[in-house]
Amino acid sequence: MDQIDNYKIVEKIGEGGMGEVYKGVDVMLEREVAIKLLRPELSSREDIVNRFRSEAVALGRLNHSNIAVVYNFGKLPAGQFYMALEFVHGDTLDAVIKRSGSLPWQKAVKYALGILEGLDHAHGFNIVHRDIKPANIVVTNHDTVKILDFGIARILETARLTRVGHLVGTLEYVSPEQIQGKDTDAKSDIYSVGVVLYEMLTGHIPFEKETEYDLIKSQIEEKPKAPHTLCGNIPPKLEKLVLKALEKNPDKRFASAREFCDALIAVSNECADSTRAAPARLPSNKLWGFCREYPGPVFLLALLAFGLIYFLWMQLGAADFAKPPDVATVSASQPPAALAPLAGNDGAAGGTPDQDPNKKPDTGERLPPPPIVPIQPVAESPLDGARLPAPAKIGAVSAAEDNKARVKPPAPAKPKKERRIADDDPGIGRAADNFFN
Template sequence: MKCPKCNTDNAADARFCLSCGEPLSRKTIAVGTVQPQQGQEAKLIIGKNYEVVKKLGEGGMGVVYKAVHNLSGQEVAIKMLPPELSQDENIRTRFINEARLLAKLDHPNIVTLYNFLEEDMKFYLIMQFVKGKTLEDHIRERGKLSLDEAIKIFSQVCDALGYAHQMGVIHRDIKPANIMITPDMRVKVMDFGIAKLTGGSRLTATGIAVGTVWYMSPEQIRGAELDARSDLYSLGITLYEALTGRVPFNAESDYEVRKSHVEVNPPSPRSIDGSLPESVERVLMKVLAKSPDERYQNAQEFKKAIESMSLAPPVISSDSVATQPPESSVVQKKGNGIWIFIILLILVLGGGAIYYFLFLNKSAPSGASPLRSEQVYIPAGDFIMGSEKGKDDERPPKKVLLSAFYIDKYEVTNLQYQRCVEAKVCGEPQKFLVNQSPSAPVVGVSYNDAKTYCEWAKKRLPTEAEWEKAASQKSKNTEYPWGDEKPDCKKANFVECDLKIKEVGSFLSGASGYGVMDMAGNVAEWVADWYDKNSYLTMNTTNPKGPMTGTYRVIRGGSFKSTALDLRKSNRMYAMPSERLMTVGFRCAKSE
């Protein structure tokens, strides 16, 4: 019988083609087969003991069968390199290389190699048979994954890659088709056919790229030397596809796709699916950086970022609107009443922090002017910035000396920000259902928007150091603005509360030692500094202003979607200056 695929002549009753493995008929006689007795089907036997059950798939590096060990009953997957491919020295070397690399690896999230055989110029990998579907199948059938599913799956892939990288193995072809998912959501990474040992000899000429074009890193496309960060880029593309239903770079030609990987920033994931949290976008844009130095540096770091991605945003009602302070024009008409109020306020508060009302008169093109904002005076002196108990980017803690300054007691509200929009100075914030109340803190504003507003109001964004001091207790170094007690819903608005943005000043018992409100939870806040994870190592300890340049700006304070851990006053977050996030607002500061 002639094979319809490769034209090889086979026995008349052959079930599989001798050369390429293509199914032929219900009866087969091939190399390694057991001759049937009368009335029985011939059985394709590999390695004397493995009876082929069915063909599972086929790729550029061979055919994969499902088989059963005829003594133990163990189900296995057998990857066969047929003779016409094994005659190619480069392909044969890659196949043998895959066997050697798999033999080095023993991890619950990597397919296990049981044996490696050669018969009549046919090479076989005897591997663990995994029941389930590939991630590619899941995406094809369902369009995309939920965030919960993605976190569970990709955390396991990170574990597998982290282990492989520690063993010196770079996969080089991470993609949905090479990630198997069992019915109980366990992950197995497969197909190390073009994997490479770190420092090992090349299987291709220098400058030749190998991989699957939609998932290849920029350095892989250029044919450069690869390390673990290339696999992380490919995994980032895979995560992008799993959450949005499409790859970031697609075109009519491979050339255009490759060019995009090297030169073009990926589209914002949230421009494809607006329901994705901004934390997802931040993680994806970082792992897909063109420069490996700007990505996550290892699989465990990427895993930690994946597991920190928050869930889909809740919907908030806009009732219970707090009264806004009157505009400056109204204050002038009722000045005596306001000053009586201030005197009473000082008597009630005692001699603690000094408060003043900042009246601003800058006129705008439309005639609108800033609403007044209450500020708190922070006296000159030192404090401890950072935390030895915190994340790597919070260490080492430093004693920092700051000059005196003022900082807004509350975050800038929707009503206050709208005046800047009406003045045609600020851009419209991105609208979310979580920020409709006039006295709720404005969100959906970028770092650039926040900076513009503060300058319009004749103020500025606080530095990271100023923000942390304002969030501190006066006489001791504590974990949270209010002290060392763990967060609760009376002190802060965070993920364990009712998942709604509250009006500014709603958590009186969460005030800092200086009387600054809402420094933990509700909405996080842009500050002036560029982000650098190592900035504390070389930080100037007198009025520090952070790095001179960078890619991301620092965010402080945590939000209504943050965990208790992220409410610590030393916790650092970051985002691109142009991002408009659902959970991030700002407050302004002013030098003395």
Template sequence: MSAPPIDIPDEELRELRVATGNRYTVMKRLGSGGMAHVYLAKHAVLARPLVIKVLHRTLAQEPEMRERFRREAEAAARLIHPFICAIADMGTAGDIEYLAMPYYAGGSLADMLSRRKTVSANAAASIAVQVACALDYAHRHGVVHRDIKPDNILFDEDGNVALTDFGIATARFHGRLTASGRAMGTPHYMSPEQAMGKLVDGRSDLYAVGLLLYEMLLGHPPFDGEDSYAVGYKHVHEAPVAPDQVDTRIPAGLSAITMKCLSKQAVDRYDRGFELADALVAFLGQVPGAELRAARSSRPSGLTPF
């Protein structure tokens, strides 16, 4: 969310203010994603900074997309956790669908990786610990995220993680595909079972945490291809090269954790987010204190503390 602000046309600003009942002072558009425009705003009374997401109007004409957008708010609203982005408000006015959430000044993991390409092994493990804890909580409440990727990992000004965008989250045994038959998720961050359109459970999200770890450590996800089908095929059929084989500076212990997450069969992965978090905490516990202190003192804004 740290992209340069975009000027808002007066008519667009007026419509958004009317749609939200003038509860918010809309300051600027931060950018646009595949589903929504994202605005920086302040609560009109509390003066608290917020982000307002507005579903693209072309998508708002599609009942399936309106339902997905509303599902994000409903799924996240049920999950109250320090590492999950809360939903502050939602509403509909004509063809405008919006939701409001806290503003995270540290930007996203995608922002961080675009600036740095990689992060240290210790920082990667610390970020993944928080994501794993958030997912364990969500899974225990029957919610599978299904779209874990760098854009959906936000940081507050102290570098603490907030998992966001539950737009395709689903109860554990609900439907697998969109109404048009497409597998739901982002190809580079799909589990093998997700790429095949099979039923998924929380272990699918933990596969995606392994993908995050891989990218944080090496600067790229393990699989790429000409199109989404090529990437999905590799998730299903090709074994990734272990991070410590690509870069010998990467600790073998963290590489092993990453590879366990990336097991093709869900039964071979960690069973729960807390199990993955425990493994990551054990890895961090082996890091010399002086190294951790040096990393803390040198970390840039938006990097998770450890």
């Protein structure tokens, strides 16, 4: 097939349960389009044709920046129906999540807000999408989102068109009431947005099961894991909003897409303000998540590290730190010339013997330094520089009174016996001359 009416076919870009999707060009307006072509075997079924037409009518009513615009709806001569829509350049959100694993919470909230804004516009026309999932969301080259594929959307006034006896939607993302075949409304889309936001934040859907039976049972009965157990950088208040959107009871969810949107904006602003005001950065997300997931090994490693540091400190630093320095204390009241050496030879003037009989044996105990003994200065003779004899003995040190060094006064020198000189001694004159000279 080369052309459909005014649209030249470029290439086939997708295929779904209801038909095929092609990339084309409007030869009259020279713009790119996406063409959805209903399968031939389905074009003869009135219920399918009516649903396909309802999508075109629904999209024709909508005009929003987060919803792909419909350009045309028609029927080929062979009986196949087609729809020409806006061609959106970008990647599906599904591809973005698979490539990134998980998104920063700020970006996840931004995309969720775009989805909710588009759904709020659609809900205003009583249009429920019923198949919100990452594969139906395109992240444009301008980092905005657009909702695609309203192929199973319905207008609430014609709800009877949807009762075809089988599940409509994708099991991983549909609401519990939709799985059970109950009436659906805007709150069903809110649940699906909650699943998409959960996946953007964690990289996982709430329920990952191997069989459809287990998946259906989980969607109806089980509570999802808290998102922070899968990714540790999710603000707690944001997590509460996600879990509220995933409530099993529709009445416990947000009343509308607008309410959900406003709550996300408020929490996002609050979290951003608290992040800017934080004085210090928190540990990295991966490290913090590892610590919370494996507290036992982390505690053991911390304990071993502390023990190693303590052991090294005891071996290398404790002994030297506890040893006091060797300090000799001297009395500031004694002049430097009168201080005896702390240790000297027995023959040194004023010195003390090397071996003190009163000294205790060395047992490692620090003993006070020996008392300081003043040195008796040598007297000069006024006659010809002759040196007078020093006192016979320096007074002994008494340590009996208050542990103070006391020196007994030296014994007075014994006067010499003078020799009497006669007046007529001829040497007296020479002695007198020497005295006065």
